[in-house]
Amino acid sequence: xxxxxxxxxxxxxxxxxxxxxxxxxxxxxxxxxxxxxxxxxxxxxxxxxxxxxxxxxxxxxxxxxxxxxxxxxxxxxxxxxxxxxxxxxxxxxxxxxxxxxxxxxxxxxxxxxxxxxxxxxxxxxxxxxxxxxxxxxxxxxxxxxxxxxxxxxxxxxxxxxxxxxxxxxxxxxxxxxxxxxxxxxxxxxxxxxxxxxxxxxxxxxxxxxxxxxxxxxxxxxxxxxxxxxxxxxxxxxxxxxxxxxxxxxxxxxxxxxxxxxxxxxxxxxxxxxxxxxxxxxxxxxxxxxxxxxxxxxxxxxxxxxxxx
Amino acid sequence: xxxxxxxxxxxxxxxxxxxxxxxxxxxxxxxxxxxxxxxxxxxxxxxxxxxxxxxxxxxxxxxxxxxxxxxxxxxxxxxxxxxxxxxxxxxxxxxxxxxxxxxxxxxxxxxxxxxxxxxxxxxxxxxxxxxxxxxxxxxxxxxxxxxxxxxxxxxxxxxxxxxxxxxxxxxxxxxxxxxxxxx
Amino acid sequence: xxxxxxxxxxxxxxxxxxxxxxxxxxxxxxxxxxxxxxxxxxxxxxxxxxxxxxxxxxxxxxxxxxxxxxxxxxxxxxxxxxxxxxxxxxxxxxxxxxxxxxxxxxxxxxxxxxxxxxxxxxxxxxxxxxxxxxxxxxxxxxxxxxxxxxxxxxxxxxxxxxxxxxxxxxxxxxxxxxxxxxxxxxxxxxxxxxxxxxxxxxxxxxxxxxxxxxxxxxxxxxxxxxxxxxxxxxxxxxxxxxxxxxxxxxxxxxxxxxxxxxxxxxxxxxxxxxxxxxxxxxxxxxxxxxxxxxxxxxxxxxxxxxxxxxxxxxxxxxxxxxxxxxxxxxxxxxxxxxxxxxxxxxxxxxxxxxxxxxxxxxxxxxxxxxxxxxxxxxxxxxxxxxxxxxxxxxxxxxxxxxxxxxxxxxxxxxxxxxxxxxxxxx
Numbered sequence: 001x002x003x004x005x006x007x008x009x010x011x012x013x014x015x016x017x018x019x020x021x022x023x024x025x026x027x028x029x030x031x032x033x034x035x036x037x038x039x040x041x042x043x044x045x046x047x048x049x050x051x052x053x054x055x056x057x058x059x060x061x062x063x064x065x066x067x068x069x070x071x072x073x074x075x076x077x078x079x080x081x082x083x084x085x086x087x088x089x090x091x092x093x094x095x096x097x098x099x100x101x102x103x104x105x106x107x108x109x110x111x112x113x114x115x116x117x118x119x120x121x122x123x124x125x126x127x128x129x130x131x132x133x134x135x136x137x138x139x140x141x142x143x144x145x146x147x148x149x150x151x152x153x154x155x156x157x158x159x160x161x162x163x164x165x166x167x168x169x170x171x172x173x174x175x176x177x178x179x180x181x182x183x184x185x186x187x188x189x190x191x192x193x194x195x196x197x198x199x200x201x202x203x204x205x206x207x208x209x210x211x212x213x214x215x216x217x218x219x220x221x222x223x224x225x226x227x228x229x230x231x232x233x234x235x236x237x238x239x240x241x242x243x244x245x246x247x248x249x250x251x252x253x254x255x256x257x258x259x260x261x262x263x264x265x266x267x268x269x270x271x272x273x274x275x276x277x278x279x280x281x282x283x284x285x286x287x288x289x290x291x292x293x294x295x296x297x298x299x300x301x302x303x304x305x306x307x308x
Numbered sequence: 309x310x311x312x313x314x315x316x317x318x319x320x321x322x323x324x325x326x327x328x329x330x331x332x333x334x335x336x337x338x339x340x341x342x343x344x345x346x347x348x349x350x351x352x353x354x355x356x357x358x359x360x361x362x363x364x365x366x367x368x369x370x371x372x373x374x375x376x377x378x379x380x381x382x383x384x385x386x387x388x389x390x391x392x393x394x395x396x397x398x399x400x401x402x403x404x405x406x407x408x409x410x411x412x413x414x415x416x417x418x419x420x421x422x423x424x425x426x427x428x429x430x431x432x433x434x435x436x437x438x439x440x441x442x443x444x445x446x447x448x449x450x451x452x453x454x455x456x457x458x459x460x461x462x463x464x465x466x467x468x469x470x471x472x473x474x475x476x477x478x479x480x481x482x483x484x485x486x487x488x489x490x491x
Numbered sequence: 492x493x494x495x496x497x498x499x500x501x502x503x504x505x506x507x508x509x510x511x512x513x514x515x516x517x518x519x520x521x522x523x524x525x526x527x528x529x530x531x532x533x534x535x536x537x538x539x540x541x542x543x544x545x546x547x548x549x550x551x552x553x554x555x556x557x558x559x560x561x562x563x564x565x566x567x568x569x570x571x572x573x574x575x576x577x578x579x580x581x582x583x584x585x586x587x588x589x590x591x592x593x594x595x596x597x598x599x600x601x602x603x604x605x606x607x608x609x610x611x612x613x614x615x616x617x618x619x620x621x622x623x624x625x626x627x628x629x630x631x632x633x634x635x636x637x638x639x640x641x642x643x644x645x646x647x648x649x650x651x652x653x654x655x656x657x658x659x660x661x662x663x664x665x666x667x668x669x670x671x672x673x674x675x676x677x678x679x680x681x682x683x684x685x686x687x688x689x690x691x692x693x694x695x696x697x698x699x700x701x702x703x704x705x706x707x708x709x710x711x712x713x714x715x716x717x718x719x720x721x722x723x724x725x726x727x728x729x730x731x732x733x734x735x736x737x738x739x740x741x742x743x744x745x746x747x748x749x750x751x752x753x754x755x756x757x758x759x760x761x762x763x764x765x766x767x768x769x770x771x772x773x774x775x776x777x778x779x780x781x782x783x784x785x786x787x788x789x790x791x792x793x794x795x796x797x798x799x800x801x802x803x804x805x806x807x808x809x810x811x812x813x814x815x816x817x818x819x820x821x822x823x824x825x826x827x828x829x830x831x832x833x834x835x836x837x838x839x840x841x842x843x844x845x846x847x848x849x850x851x852x853x854x855x856x857x858x859x860x861x862x863x864x865x866x867x868x869x870x871x872x873x874x875x876x877x878x879x880x881x882x883x884x885x886x887x888x889x890x891x892x893x894x895x896x897x898x899x900x901x902x903x904x905x906x907x908x909x910x911x912x913x914x915x916x917x
Contacts, residue, residue, distance in 0.1 A: 003392070013688075022392075029376065029393045038429040041379035071379075090805055104385065112806035113690045114760035133808070134690030173690055198687040305384045 004302040008120040008127040011136030012177040020178055023298055024146050030301070031294035033070060043301050044073035047104040052078045052095070053130070054110040059265055060130050060140070063289070064107050067296035073304075076103075095119050105304055108132075126303040134168045139299055140264050141174030143292040145182065147284055148219055150291070151260055155182035161213045162186065163245060164223030164272055165194045165234075171223060171264045176204055189213035190245055193234040210245050214255045221262040222247060222272050238271055248274045252282065260284050311486040312469070315460060318480035321472070324441055324457035325355065329362035331455040332408060332439060336368070343406040344371035345439075348423050349394040351412035351470050355441060358472070359410060373398040375409075380422035402431035412470040414440040414456070417447035442468050442482060458482065492907060494518045494528050500536035500868070504543060505841035506857035515541060517864040520907035524860055536868055539901065542840045543858055544576025544607075544865035546847040547817060548666065549641070549720055549744065549792035552578075552609070554600065556585025561797035561885050563597070566817070567605035569795070569884035571911040573817040574843075574900035576865035577608040578795075579666075579851070582619065583642040589614035589625040591633035598634055606910040607903070608865070610636045610851070612666065615654045621645040624654055631661040636851050639666035641720060642767075644702055646672055652709055659715035664850055666718045669702035669727070670768070679808055681754040681769040689757060691807070694769050696724040703727045707734045710741045718850045719743045721794050723768040725778030732787040742850050744790035745779050747816055747823045752776075752890060762803045762810035763890040766796065784833050789846035791839070793820045797886030818882050819891045825871060825898030836871065864907035873899040883916060 004022060012020065033041055049068045053061055061077070068075050080094070089097075091110075098106060105126045108116050113135035120127040131137040145155070152158060160179050166172045166188045176199075179186050186204040188195055189212075199206050207213045214220050225241055235241050247261070261273070261282045269275045278285060316324065336343040347356030353374045360372050376394040409423050420438060427433065439455040444462065460468060462484055469483045495517040502513045516525040547570065553561040561569075563580075570578045580597060582588030588597060594611045601609035613630030615638045617623045627638055638658050644667065645651040658665055675698040680686050682693025703719055707730060710717040722728060722743040731743040748766065753773050756764040764770060771779075782788040796813025803810050821843070829836050848856030858866060879892040903911035910917055 026393050029379075029396065032396065033379070036430060041429070042425065043379040043381075043384055047385065090801070092804055110806065112808035115806040115808075117760045118806060132690075136690070167687070168690075170690060173688075196687060198684050201684040202688060301379070301384075 004306050007303055007306060008116075009138055009299050009303055010116050010120055010127065010129045012138050012141055012174045012181070013136065015181070017181040020142070020145065020181060023142055023295070023302065024149060026302060027142070027146055027291070027294045027298035030297040031291065033297070034290075034293055040070050040072060042072045044068070044071040044104075044304050047073045047304055048076065048102070049073045049105045049107060049300065050076045050078060050098050050103050052080070052098065052106055052108045054080050054091070054108070054115070055131070057109055057130070060109065063292045064130060064296055067293055067300055070293070071297055071300055073105075073300070091115065091119065092122060095123060099123050099125050105300065128299060128303060131170055134170050134173070136174045137170040138174050139292065139296050140171050141178045142299070143288055143295040144175055144221060144262060144264070145178050146291045146295050147262065147288050148260065150287075151284060152218060155179065155184045158184040158218045159216050160184050160186050160219040160221065161189055161217040162221045162223065163189045163210065163213055165225055165229060166190055166199060166223070167194045167196060168226070168229070169223050175221065176202055180204070187213050187217070191235045191241065194229070210247075210251065211254050214247075214251060214259070217255065217259055219260045219262060220247065220255070221264075223264065224266065224268060225272050242271045246270070246272050246274065247277050249276055252277065258282075262288060265289065312478065312483045314478075314481050315468070315484050316458065316482040318474070321441075321470070321481050325358050326362055328439055328441060328455055328457045329359050332359065333363055333366055333368055336370075336406060336408070342370060343408060344373060344400060345408050345410055346373040346375050346398070346427065348409060348411045348419060349374065349376045352410045354472050355412050355470075356410035359439070371400045373400065375423055375426055377419060377422040377426050380426045382418060382422065396426075398430050402427065402433050404432070404434040406435045406437075407433045408437045408439050408455075410439050412440065413442045413444065413468045414438070414447060414451070414453050415444050415468070417449035417451035420451045421449050441470060444468060492519055494531035495907070496525055496528055496531040496533045497536050497541060498525070498533060499538060500541035501538055502541050502858065503837050503840055504858045505837055505845050506543070506855060507859065510837055512538070515858060515866070517904070517907045520864055522858055522860050522862050522864045540836065540869040540871055542867055542869065543844040543856060544867050544903065544905065545574045545821070545843040546577045546579075546851075546856075547575045547793050547795065547820070548579040548637070548718075548790060548847040548850060550578040550580055550795045550817065551583065551797065551813070552580045553797055554584065555596075559885070560799050560802070562604075563600050563609060564604040565883065565885045566795070566797070567601070567607045567609060568916045569815070569817040569882060570607045571903045571905070571916060572883045572900065573819070574821050574867035574869065574903055575607060575817060576867065576903060576905045577610055578817075579610045579612050579636060581639060581641045582612050582614045583640075587614050587618045588612070589617050589619065589630075591626065591629040594630060594633035594635055606916060607905050612637045612639050614638065615640045615658070615665065616645055616650065619643050621647060621650065624650065624657065627654070627657055627663065628661055631663055635663065637664045637666050639668070639720070641666060641668045644668050644670040644672070648705060651705070652713070655709045655713050655715050655717065659713060662852070664716040664718055664852065666720055666850075667702070667706055668720050669699045669706065671698045671701040674698035674701070678769070679765060680757045681771045683754060683772050685754040685757055691757070694767070696726060696771065696775070699724055699768055700726045700730065703730050707731075707739055707741055710734070711737075711739045714740065716740045716742070716850070718790070720792070721746050721749065721768055722779065722782070722788060723749050723771050723775060725775045728778050728782035728787055732782065732785070735787060742790060743782070743788045744792045745783055745788045746792060746794050747820045748814060748890065749779055750776065750783065750791075751823055751827045756890065757807070760807050761890065762805065762807055763814055763888050765807060765810050765812055766794070766814050767812035780828070780833055783828065783842065789842065790850060791820065791824060791842040792847065793817055797884055798888045800887060803888050814888050814890060815882070815884050815886050816889070818884060819877055819889060821869065821900055822877065822896040822898050823891055823894070826896045830897050864904055866904050867900060868902035870899045870901045871897070873897065875899065881914070
């Protein structure tokens with residue numbers, strides 16, 4: 001029987017399939033907590049969690065905060081700009097100061113890939129990665145995996161297509177590692193400028209045609225397209241992106257009828273995903289949000305629980 | 309279990325379960341809402357199941373639930389590893405119910421403390437009682453068993469292990485095991 | 492001045508194609524015939540290798556501007572410890588070495604404080620900004636041995652063409668950092684499998700290759716020497732190979748780190764794997780090694796780029812580019828290129844002596860009598876683990892700390908003075 005031994009959760013690249021399943025199993029029990037009238041357990045009572053966001057975020061931070069509250073942890077929220085950190089105190093000094101206040105866990109988001117790995121190696125307290133640049137967003141991928149397992153029962157042989165700006169997406173990378181480890185077939189699709197061929201070397205299928213990408217998919221995970229990519233010349237316009245890579249009602253005709261539609265949010269309605277598809281029968285987008293809370297409770301509980 | 313002594317054999321253990329069921333049956337009726345047994349993971353769950361079967365044979369079929377107390381432990385962050393969280397299933401409304409918590413061994417009382425917190429987060433039971441197969445008699449908390457089959461007095465570094473099924477290490481029964489507190 | 496007789500040495504002198512046991516005499520700072528010495532101090536080299544002093548044509552000394560990271564004095568000591576008797580100081584100091592005054596200051600400071608020869612290099616453009624040509628003529632008069640905008644690259648091709656034409660008229664070689672900036676913009680590591688895996692912005696190989704292609708065109712058209720600094724990709728090596736075969740006066744240098752490390756190292760997020768050009772793929776590394784082996788790449792230079800621990804102990808994205816290399820260059824290259832059988836010891840010594848000397852237009856860089864007594868003694872059998880805490884450099888930003896190597900510099904002699912011996916600056 002596997003037991004959790006990590007003080008940090010930095011990414012899915014480092015986790016074994018067994019560890020991922022262990023988190024999902026743990027999350028299943030935490031999901032029930034939020035369904036009770038008393039939506040709170042004393043698991044992290046007396047522990048302090050700092051939510052340190054060096055990049056703006058609303059959804060992920062709220063989800064983590066709620067997860068921490070439901071575990072009875074004490075919470076401090078800190079926000080900083082990477083640019084001001086550059087000029088003044090270094091990131092390492094900042095987190096060392098946080099740790100000196102006898103904090104138990106740091107939940108951190110940062111715009112630089114690997115910033116959390118850099119910090120975790122140098123801190124005794126636990127570090128949970130809430131997104132580091134385009135590198136990893138492990139709790140988002142875990143909640144996606146949790147939702148897929150809940151809906152479809154497992155991963156072996158499943159076809160999952162991730163569509164959008166794969167190049168700049170931490171969600172895509174964490175999903176790729178998790179899905180591959182659990183035995184799913186992964187396709188990444190989008191404009192060739194945002195889905196370079198190098199992704200094939202990670203073990204996924206690369207595809208530049210929406211119809212081809214969704215045809216055999218059991219799950220279609222749509223990523224948010226950032227408007228600023230248009231200005232950097234990755235594609236000509238949002239309108240052109242939407243017409244070639246957005247999912248519309250008509251796209252569902254080319255898909256398996258029971259295929260799941262997922263999106264990490266926030267959705268650009270009618271850009272990557274037509275409103276009626278986001279709200280339609282295949283969509284599990286709001287369930288992803290619910291499951292995110294359970295997954296984050298499980299992760300916080302596990303990393304806090306194994307500290308020496 | 310490299311160093312252990314058998315305290316009770318398989319047959320005596322079975323008799324203990326029957327004894328426990330009789331005690332419960334004398335005190336609780338199935339009138340009104342009836343009472344419910346809630347086993348605490350791990351060994352409290354099969355024990356509660358066996359008690360349910362015994363009581364059913366006497367025509368008193370209680371509701372049955374299972375409770376995992378890992379989220380309610382008071383030693384999170386101090387252990388090397390956390391135990392795996394098992395499924396909590398409370399398939400009935402606990403409000404105003406008479407509930408008997410069931411565990412295999414009453415030792416420090418900390419598990420029962422956690423179980424009381426866990427159970428009351430599901431609602432407001434009318435009454436809670438505690439049934440254990442083995443009572444070690446020296447709890448660290450002011451918690452006593454209401455129903456018990458065996459009383460055992462052992463030094464704290466020994467652990468009492470209950471097995472309802474034989475395995476490759478030992479037969480079924482109740483054992484006194486040399487225990488290292490760090491696992 | 493003291494006279495020395497270095498006897499019982501394995502003398503390797505690539506310029507004269509010598510590899511034999513013998514003795515070297517030193518008098519008045521020059522190499523002399525041993526029999527001409529009167530009462531020399533005799534040093535028994537014990538069969539170890541004695542070769543011409545190494546020349547590093549790519550060193551950042553950080554003075555003026557960032558003397559916390561390195562100074563002319565500390566950098567020169569690091570050079571001596573690495574067997575280098577001459578180093579070319581890159582002009583991207585603060586202020587930049589783009590005027591005769593700046594060069595004069597460097598020369599005076601070096602004369603007083605440096606233990607090896609510090610050869611000045613001036614900027615090609617004012618402030619290294621790539622906008623206007625620097626006063627190349629007055630830089631020449633102040634004593635620069637080459638011009639370079641290292642760290643940056645002139646993007647304005649018309650300006651670059653004029654710089655090459657103008658530098659030719661002053662007989663100054665061009666040392667160019669080849670980087671087209673739009674293909675490198677925002678990049679922190681090689682663009683490839685690992686940048687995709689780690690979610691980091693990549694620096695495309697084409698960024699270097701475009702400028703190498705440009706420089707080859709100019710070198711042919713103007714018929715003047717352009718030296719490509721820190722060549723890093725397979726395509727760059729191939730272009731230089733073909734250009735040299737066609738008789739175009741271009742040369743290329745490789746750094747010890749590009750010859751031994753790849754972009755996979757970045758997965759540790761250790762900022763000592765961040766430099767520009769970035770560590771490339773394994774196939775690029777292999778192509779670079781082939782280029783060294785077949786003579787396409789004639790120079791090994793360190794791009795010694797000191798940074799303080801504070802500057803480097805940050806997120807990978809925010810760390811400055813560059814690592815130090817003077818004190819590890821020979822050991823790393825000897826282990827990875829000579830012990831592994833890619834090139835001979837004599838060939839490695841050539842890349843560290845005659846190769847760079849040729850770029851700078853230095854004639855007869857050898858141990859011939861009458862030449863300055865600049866030489867290095869090597870123990871090619873010594874095995875040890877690199878320990879950055881023993882460095883003479885003020886900085887510690889090396890990816891080679893803890894690496895097992897074979898081959899050490901045991902003595903460095905500059906103008907007949909022993910400046911480094913058995914781990915100590917004399």
